[in-house]
Amino acid sequence: MTNETLLLDIENLHAQYVNPHNQNEKINILNGINLKIYKGKKHAIMGPNGSGKSTLSSVIMGHPHYQITQGDIRYYNQQTSKMESITGLLPHERAKKGIFMSFQNPVSVPGLPVTQFLRASLQNIRGKDITVKDFRKELKSNMEALQMNPDLMKRYLNEGFSGGEKKRMEILQLSLLQPRIAILDEIDSGLDIDALRQVSEGINRLVDNERAFILITHYKRLLDYIAPDSVHIIAEGKIIKEGGPELVDILESTGYEEIVKEAKLAS
Amino acid sequence: MNDLESTKAKSKDKASFEKEDYKYGFHDAEQFIFKAERGLTEEIVRNISKIKNEPQWMTDFRVESYRIFLEKPMPNWGDVKGLNSIDFESIYYYLKPTGGQERSWDDVPEDIKNTFEKLGIPEAEQKFLGGVTAQYESEVVYHSIREDLEKLGVIFTDMDTALREHSDIVKKYFSTIIPPSDNKFAALNSAVWSGGSFIYVPPDTDVAIPLQAYFRINAKNMGQFERTLIITDKNSKVHYIEGCTAPTYSTDSLHSAVVELIAMEGSTIRYSTIQNWSNNVYNLVTKRAVAYENARVEWVDGNIGSKVTMKYPAVYLKGRGAHGEVLSIAYAGKGQHQDAGAKIVHAAPDTTSSILSKSLTKDGGQSTYRGLIKVYKDSINSKSSVKCDALMLDNKSTSLTLPYMEIEEERGVRVQHEATVSKVDDDMLFFMTSRGISEDDAKGMVINGFIEPFTRELPMEYAVELNRLIQLEMQGAIG
Ligand SMILES: Nc1ncnc2c1ncn2[C@@H]1O[C@H](COP(=O)(O)OP(=O)(O)O)[C@@H](O)[C@H]1O
Numbered sequence: 001m002t003n004e005t006l007l008l009d010i011e012n013l014h015a016q017y018v019n020p021h022n023q024n025e026k027i028n029i030l031n032g033i034n035l036k037i038y039k040g041k042k043h044a045i046m047g048p049n050g051s052g053k054s055t056l057s058s059v060i061m062g063h064p065h066y067q068i069t070q071g072d073i074r075y076y077n078q079q080t081s082k083m084e085s086i087t088g089l090l091p092h093e094r095a096k097k098g099i100f101m102s103f104q105n106p107v108s109v110p111g112l113p114v115t116q117f118l119r120a121s122l123q124n125i126r127g128k129d130i131t132v133k134d135f136r137k138e139l140k141s142n143m144e145a146l147q148m149n150p151d152l153m154k155r156y157l158n159e160g161f162s163g164g165e166k167k168r169m170e171i172l173q174l175s176l177l178q179p180r181i182a183i184l185d186e187i188d189s190g191l192d193i194d195a196l197r198q199v200s201e202g203i204n205r206l207v208d209n210e211r212a213f214i215l216i217t218h219y220k221r222l223l224d225y226i227a228p229d230s231v232h233i234i235a236e237g238k239i240i241k242e243g244g245p246e247l248v249d250i251l252e253s254t255g256y257e258e259i260v261k262e263a264k265l266a267s
Numbered sequence: 268m269n270d271l272e273s274t275k276a277k278s279k280d281k282a283s284f285e286k287e288d289y290k291y292g293f294h295d296a297e298q299f300i301f302k303a304e305r306g307l308t309e310e311i312v313r314n315i316s317k318i319k320n321e322p323q324w325m326t327d328f329r330v331e332s333y334r335i336f337l338e339k340p341m342p343n344w345g346d347v348k349g350l351n352s353i354d355f356e357s358i359y360y361y362l363k364p365t366g367g368q369e370r371s372w373d374d375v376p377e378d379i380k381n382t383f384e385k386l387g388i389p390e391a392e393q394k395f396l397g398g399v400t401a402q403y404e405s406e407v408v409y410h411s412i413r414e415d416l417e418k419l420g421v422i423f424t425d426m427d428t429a430l431r432e433h434s435d436i437v438k439k440y441f442s443t444i445i446p447p448s449d450n451k452f453a454a455l456n457s458a459v460w461s462g463g464s465f466i467y468v469p470p471d472t473d474v475a476i477p478l479q480a481y482f483r484i485n486a487k488n489m490g491q492f493e494r495t496l497i498i499t500d501k502n503s504k505v506h507y508i509e510g511c512t513a514p515t516y517s518t519d520s521l522h523s524a525v526v527e528l529i530a531m532e533g534s535t536i537r538y539s540t541i542q543n544w545s546n547n548v549y550n551l552v553t554k555r556a557v558a559y560e561n562a563r564v565e566w567v568d569g570n571i572g573s574k575v576t577m578k579y580p581a582v583y584l585k586g587r588g589a590h591g592e593v594l595s596i597a598y599a600g601k602g603q604h605q606d607a608g609a610k611i612v613h614a615a616p617d618t619t620s621s622i623l624s625k626s627l628t629k630d631g632g633q634s635t636y637r638g639l640i641k642v643y644k645d646s647i648n649s650k651s652s653v654k655c656d657a658l659m660l661d662n663k664s665t666s667l668t669l670p671y672m673e674i675e676e677e678r679g680v681r682v683q684h685e686a687t688v689s690k691v692d693d694d695m696l697f698f699m700t701s702r703g704i705s706e707d708d709a710k711g712m713v714i715n716g717f718i719e720p721f722t723r724e725l726p727m728e729y730a731v732e733l734n735r736l737i738q739l740e741m742q743g744a745i746g
């Protein structure tokens with residue numbers, strides 16, 4: 001991978017969950033993650049339940065309940081062409097730098113109109129005002145592409161949305177915000193076959209030579225739609241194996257258990 | 268105060284205004300023709316009536332009310348401790364500002380005009396005003412009524428004018444819903460009232476445009492005692508809106524209004540209020556409505572500022588099928604106590620009521636919901652639902668729910684009560700901030716979402732204004 005441009009470099013990352021109500025209650029979750037994400041590439045991250053996939057996403061995005069105890073996350077700065085640490089930035093500052101994360105469980109905000117939230121988000125990310133008219137236009141074309149029910153826009157953010165509708169909302173935001181790096185945490189969970197195809201197509205439309213993807217999933221079926229360039233297997237808060245797309249098939253036939261065992265023997 | 272002093276006061280005020288972070292914390296020079304003494308005596312009460320050239324019955328009413336005020340103990344319902352800290356002797360009970368009634372904007376004195384412009388009244392008027400009753404100090408100085416209202420036979424004027432020009436209707440209904448003997452503050456208001464609105468809507472008349480009034484307090488230690496009376500005759504309909512902002516002062520001000528609503532058979536009254544008193548004001552308001560057969564009364568009540576607010580809009584459902592509704596929000600920040608709620612009295616069969624109370628607390632603010640549902644014997648098939656939602660923005664703030672129920676009838680009666688308490692959730696904020704929205708803005712959105720069931724009932728301009736005020740409150744304490 002010599003002539004590829006590094007976009008995100010995660011080095012020996014250790015992180016713990018700190019209970020906000022009791023600062024003494026800490027749980028180590030990430031135990032030395034090493035991961036390099038390249039421009040224009042699709043990286044799949046796979047691993048058993050509870051291995052730290054969502055935590056890794058949250059830590060990259062800057063969730064206040066997680067504390068980095070060791071290591072660093074560095075991100076490519078376009079102005080300086082240098083890798084710079086982002087661990088001191090707030091979530092909204094990271095978002096403005098082009099980092100996006102879709103949530104395994106998107107939250108709902110009662111009483112907050114979807115359109116108000118989307119427009120505020122878009123204006124912040126672009127750093128400029130967008131007229132209601134322009135916004136509507138952009139929203140409409142993106143929603144049509146994702147075959148979303150226009151009535152969703154009359155509702156409150158994710159309030160009473162079905163699992164599938166919430167996931168589509170996440171992809172809608174991805175396509176509006178046009179990030180440089182997109183972390184998609186189990187975007188395929190809770191989707192039926194048709195929805196999975198539509199969502200995957202939505203993601204594929206955004207694939208280009210600049211944008212990087214981190215696809216977190218348990219299942220091959222998502223990766224059948226979106227072919228990954230590399231696959232990283234995580235267990236107990238560590239990347240235990242990396243390789244090309246062939247890893248997906250190996251994993252499918254042997255299961256996590258075998259691979260975890262193998263990795264433990266090797267180390 | 269002579270002219271020179273007045274000018275001095277003005278320039279000083281302007282300078283201090285610049286420093287104020289409180290958005291409406293400005294005030295203009297105090298230009299008064301007459302300024303009563305601090306404290307209250309029977310002589311002052313008589314004087315108020317004399318200056319206003321009132322009929323004898325009103326003078327007698329005031330004097331009698333003053334006696335009741337002296338005799339009455341402090342109410343034992345509400346923030347009793349807060350009430351006991353009020354020093355009645357340090358308050359001015361009546362002030363008359365320069366000029367008299369004004370019909371056109373051009374005639375309004377420059378000082379007063381500035382104040383109104385800062386409050387955005389001219390634009391609001393252009394948009395949907397039916398008429399403006401703007402209260403500057405204790406007297407109404409600016410008042411316009413649209414011609415089509417007059418054609419409909421709707422009377423919309425300030426209370427003092429109503430007493431002069433429509434004394435028969437005023438005499439018939441004035442103080443019939445809230446007599447001076449009701450409570451100490453109602454007695455005080457009855458003795459010294461000045462200004463307020465009077466509305467009468469004739470039968471079968473739908474006043475399509477909301478009627479609104481702006482009120483302001485503009486002098487140190489000045490009490491405001493408006494008196495509002497609204498009567499909708501059979502099958503008529505009106506929406507009255509009152510919005511308040513007040514300058515910031517270091518000494519305490521007392522605001523104690525009385526509002527009486529009478530909804531005759533089949534009529535509808537909606538009374539919307541947004542109050543944003545500066546946080547030194549004691550806001551003690553007695554609001555009560557009577558709804559006759561198939562009538563409907565809705566109180567929409569937003570309380571943002573003040574030091575202590577005690578307000579429990581009430582509806583007495585006196586006729587079969589009458590409906591009462593109270594929709595309120597309260598925001599309590601540092602050093603503030605919002606003690607608000609509702610009282611609904613079911614005194615006839617098939618009456619229905621609903622209460623939705625939303626409270627926000629921050630920086631150690633305190634909010635209390637205090638509500639009473641009373642169902643009298645023989646009020647069969649009465650239904651009532653009460654919902655109280657509290658959102659706390661930090662761990663220092665407190666929120667209390669005190670629902671009282673007195674149910675004397677069982678047949679077909681259903682009374683429901685539901686209360687929720689929540690905090691602004693970190694995961695919710697993380698989700699929003701991960702989409703590029705700053706934490707403060709995200710909080711503002713969560714809060715605006717929380718009060719949305721309230722704001723959606725307001726006309727657009729008020730909803731926008733309220734959301735902005737809350738956003739300012741958020742930022743104020745963060746910065
Ligand atoms: N907020 C939290 N509170 C307590 N434990 C947590 C929290 N977040 C993560 N964990 C724990 O960290 C481990 C990794 O969780 P997670 O990152 O969600 O795994 P994955 O997404 O791979 O299923 C789990 O054991 C989980 O219970």
Ligand SMILES: [Mg+2]
Nearest residue numbers: 053054055104
């Ligand atoms: Mg997960």
